[in-house]
Amino acid sequence: MTKIEHIETTIVDIPTIRGHVLSMTTMLVQSIVLVRVRFSDGSEGLGEGTSIGGMSYGAESPESIKLAIDTYIAPTLEGMSGDDVNAATNLMQKVVRGNPIAHCAVETALWDGLGRRLGVSVSQLFGGKVRSSMPVAWTLASGNSDQDIAEAQEMLAQRRHNIFKLKIGKRTVQEDIAHVAAIKSALGDDASIRVDVNQAWTISQARWGLSGLQEIGVDLVEQPIGSRHLKALKHLTDAYEIAVMADEALQGPDDALLVAADRAADVFAVKIAQSGGLKRASEVIAIAQAAGIGLYAGTMLEAGVGTAAAVQLFSTIEALDWGTELFGPLLLKDEILATPIAYSDFSLKVPEGPGIAVDLDPGKVAHYKRDRSDSQHRVAAIT
Numbered sequence: 483m484t485k486i487e488h489i490e491t492t493i494v495d496i497p498t499i500r501g502h503v504l505s506m507t508t509m510l511v512q513s514i515v516l517v518r519v520r521f522s523d524g525s526e527g528l529g530e531g532t533s534i535g536g537m538s539y540g541a542e543s544p545e546s547i548k549l550a551i552d553t554y555i556a557p558t559l560e561g562m563s564g565d566d567v568n569a570a571t572n573l574m575q576k577v578v579r580g581n582p583i584a585h586c587a588v589e590t591a592l593w594d595g596l597g598r599r600l601g602v603s604v605s606q607l608f609g610g611k612v613r614s615s616m617p618v619a620w621t622l623a624s625g626n627s628d629q630d631i632a633e634a635q636e637m638l639a640q641r642r643h644n645i646f647k648l649k650i651g652k653r654t655v656q657e658d659i660a661h662v663a664a665i666k667s668a669l670g671d672d673a674s675i676r677v678d679v680n681q682a683w684t685i686s687q688a689r690w691g692l693s694g695l696q697e698i699g700v701d702l703v704e705q706p707i708g709s710r711h712l713k714a715l716k717h718l719t720d721a722y723e724i725a726v727m728a729d730e731a732l733q734g735p736d737d738a739l740l741v742a743a744d745r746a747a748d749v750f751a752v753k754i755a756q757s758g759g760l761k762r763a764s765e766v767i768a769i770a771q772a773a774g775i776g777l778y779a780g781t782m783l784e785a786g787v788g789t790a791a792a793v794q795l796f797s798t799i800e801a802l803d804w805g806t807e808l809f810g811p812l813l814l815k816d817e818i819l820a821t822p823i824a825y826s827d828f829s830l831k832v833p834e835g836p837g838i839a840v841d842l843d844p845g846k847v848a849h850y851k852r853d854r855s856d857s858q859h860r861v862a863a864i865t
């Protein structure tokens with residue numbers, strides 16, 4: 483039996499290429515938790531647990547992800563079979579409730595290790611890929627309309643992205659609509675424009691917001707109101723033609739079932755981290771498909787390892803109607819993969835190879851690793 487011998491976590495802080503302005507925070511750095519699982523036969527598996535803006539996006543932070551793994555998950559799983567991923571993840575659910583990002587990071591490393599040992603990709607472990615590339619959106623979130631337009635035009639010229647997600651919800655609804663309208667009219671029909679409000683609007687603001695966005699010709703609005711307000715989300719989905727996408731409302735299959743049963747959204751942003759791992763994400767996808775809800779591969783702005791893991795899963799999904807936003811590595815000033823994921827022709831190429839099919843650059847990881855003596859690491863919130 484190949485045993486799980488050791489689970490190690492490392493926090494890595496990588497600056498972003500520009501301030502990423504969201505309704506709840508401005509990101510200047512992305513902090514990721516890398517997981518390396520060592521198995522008794524000498525093989526290894528990689529995983530990543532990443533959230534956004536410390537604790538401002540959700541309940542987990544890099545520090546809490548590391549703590550959940552180091553203190554509770556690692557001691558429980560070490561000594562178990564590395565080949566029985568389901569047994570390990572079921573036990574993980576029992577010893578650590580919630581904390582889906584920590585679960586995802588460890589589960590990814592187990593799938594990666596299993597794939598590497600068997601000489602097959604994680605997509606093969608999930609039944610095999612049906613695509614070798616997928617469309618990839620870019621998020622415009624500089625906080626300035628002119629800069630966003632210049633950025634989008636550059637991306638179009640490079641043929642890197644033609645789907646743009648605008649982060650709104652920080653300013654007034656009227657200011658946001660004017661900002662979106664300026665970008666939409668500058669880009670015309672060359673691009674799909676979508677917005678993400680990250681829960682910032684009240685239901686009455688959302689009514690004004692959705693009617694304004696619809697008039698401009700925006701294709702989709704993501705999580706306009708609080709994640710728990712499913713009745714109100716359903717009202718918005720039913721009342722407007724613009725597609726409504728659930729994101730923060732989906733913390734795994736149980737939530738997916740609630741949203742789907744009421745058809746409270748038109749589209750699911752499926753995130754492996756928020757779902758609690760690749761297996762749970764595949765269950766969220768199955769629920770969406772059974773309910774006739776559209777699919778979009780979401781991101782927690784993971785770096786290369788987390789992005790590669792999501793790419794493996796989504797490469798197995800036929801009906802990816804709304805594409806993906808698996809661009810996380812491109813938002814970072816530096817690449818920590820030995821061979822970066824390739825982006826061209828408005829899409830990303832699915833890396834080929836065993837496991838998640840990517841490897842880390844150890845020098846880069848050492849460079850960005852959070853200093854152990856810096857236990858007072860503080861994240862200044864810019865709101």
Ligand code: MUC
Binds near residue numbers: 680782
């Ligand atoms: C989110 O809420 O979807 C995804 C892209 C991006 O820029 O932020 C994330 C989070």
Ligand code: MG
Binds near residue numbers: 680704729730751
């Ligand atoms: Mg979102």
